[in-house]
Amino acid sequence: MSVPHKVGIVKSKQAPNVNTHQKAAVAKGVKAIGKKKDEEEGLDTAEGEEWMQGKTLVKPPDQLDLTEAELNEEITRVLKASNPNAPQNVVRYSFKEGCYKPIVFVDQMAIHFELEGNLVHKESDEGRRLMAKQAEVDDGGGDERPDNVSIKAGKREQKLTNQFNFNERASQTLNNAPRDIICQTEPPPRANFSATANQWEIYDFYVEELQRREKSKEKHEGQFLNKEEDKSKKKIIQAETQNDDISQLAKAVKIIERMVNQNIFDDVAQDFMYFEDASDEFRGEKGTLLPLWTFQYDKAKSLSVTALCWNHKYNDLFAVGLGSHEFTQQGGGMLLFYTLKNPSYPEFIFNTASGVMCLDIHEHLSYLVAVGLYDGCVAVYNLKKKTDQPIYNSRASSGKHTSAVMQVKWQKDDLDSNHNFISVSADGRVVSWTLVKHELVFTDIIKLPVIDAIPDDLKDVIPTVGTSLDFHKQKEYSFLVGTEHGKIHKGSKYYSSKFLEKYDAHFMNVTRVRWNPFHPDVFISCGWDWMVKIWDQTMKSPVFTFELKTSVTDVAWAPYSSTVFAAVTTDGKVHVFDLNINKYEALCQQKVVSKKTKLLHIEFNPVHPIIIVGDDRGHVTSLKFSPNLRKKPKVTCFLQCHCGALLSPLVDVCLHGIPRHI
């Protein structure tokens, strides 16, 4: 690079020197530039000279020859903004003064180069005109330029076209009228409160609080103890009055107890309701007794069942009187009420001073219970009352029996609507007791006739022991009394001096005499002479006689049939007879209790086909009749009595029957 440069430089070294000298006046040039060039060229020439030592300087012919000193001379150039070509002394004729005057200000501008451009601002008029022109030109050829101007032009044109199938339609939807809805919710409720916060108030309150806490602690401990005691008591004795705190619990506990019992004895309950012994079909006439629940009470272990009675209103409730028949074994007595719903514990328990001998529940007012005791007292209990004392007691009143009361029976209310009942006792008197306000008023009805065997002078002393009493179902005034001597006396309430009839029934004690619930003339009796006899009151001798192998302690008619009856004996057997089916034999002779236990009483449930039997251990067993034993005879039209039961077979039996002995 340096070589041609140098050559150029060499050549031009003189040329620029010449040029600069020549154009010194014209060049606007810069002294500095000139100097630079000189310097550059100087450097280069220095180098050039070193490189090309052999070459000699070549001078152009018209170059000035200057001496060294002249060459080194520094020439000063001054830059001016004035145009050197501009005239400096321009004179103009002034017509005002009439002479030539020099112009001071001369235009110093020198135009070196001028070039006309062809750019036009697009916003200017000419620009717009040009653009319009161009658009026209373009439209003719083809629409390529997406210009605002071009589109506008086109639109204006299109609006006018197509008036034939161009249709403009406008519609306005319904604008609902604006409505103002204002709502104000209820503000949350407010309350005022005021207090004072002082040191003494704070102190007082704290002291109070501490006292309160102490008290509640004591209370809690006390209550806890109480509660435990009460609960344990409750389990044992339900009839006792209870704390207010737990009295509400009693009802719930009772229900739970029954539920638990039902669960325990569930199969028994199912049998009671639904079981029908299928094997009865194969047994012909015979039937069986299905044992259901057994009712026993711990405290009654030493006592024997002396009386049984079903409640008419509540068919699952029955009363058991406990005492002792033995003269030597007299202690206290009990009156218990059991319900089939709770076989494990009695509902009501009443303790009596002496053994209960008999009891009867009022037919309509099923809470009134009359009880006859061994010591001759009669008492009336009210089950509704929570006390365990009788509401009436003949203990203190006059007219009290001097000997054990053997049977009590409620009567219809008398004319003053007082309740009354009749009792027969071992002192031979039949007494009517009336409940007047707070006491028992007695009325002697009749005295049992003394037997002839007793010598005259002792007749007043030795009474005829009446052992059983029964009132006629339809004729209220007519009753039967059985005696210890085996006689049965028929009497009437209206005749107080004499009995109407006397039947020589048994050789020994008559334990029970009962009217037939349907037939007006028939009654049954049983005694210790192993006999059960069925009588027609018009006939002196029994219509039927059955001999059971041991002493018969009780007999009862079935409430659903006039021909069915059951008897219990001291060997623990229950005998069921149905005269309609078999006149001579029992349909069922079944031992229902263990050895050496005597059955003492039997009662039919008025509704369900079950019986309860009481024994001398204080236990009561319930038994269900199998279907064979429960057969209700067909009803024939003309011998139907008003109560709907059948009388015809019994009538037949009575009319045609001949007393037979088995």
Place this chain on the structure above:
Amino acid sequence: MNDTPTDQSRQATRYQGRGYAHSFFFYYELNIMAETVDGKKDEADYKRLHSFPLIRHTDMSEEMRVETMELCVTACEKFATNNESAAKMIKESMDKKFGSSWHVVIGEGFGFEITHEVKNLLYMFFGGGLAVCVWKCS
């Protein structure tokens, strides 16, 4: 006569201060010291016994009451010397938890009559002599 024990006790203290052992004075002084000590003990006891948080009046629901009580106890224990900060803490927490706007007053002696939103008032004692009243009212 009543003054003598105190006089003697003063003397006793002086003597004690000087290191003298006078049994007679000492006995008296012990008595009185014991009484004052007992008094102080009583005070301390009462402070101790009465410092549990005790609600004086409230109509809040069970949950809210328990929470608020806990909060008050925490705040008072944290700012035992500064009621204002404790109140501020309680008020801000209550605002956050249960909505605005709550008011809190803490002090040892003041009377007040306020209107509050039903079921949003708690007035309790704490720490033996401090009363806190918290209520909501916008």
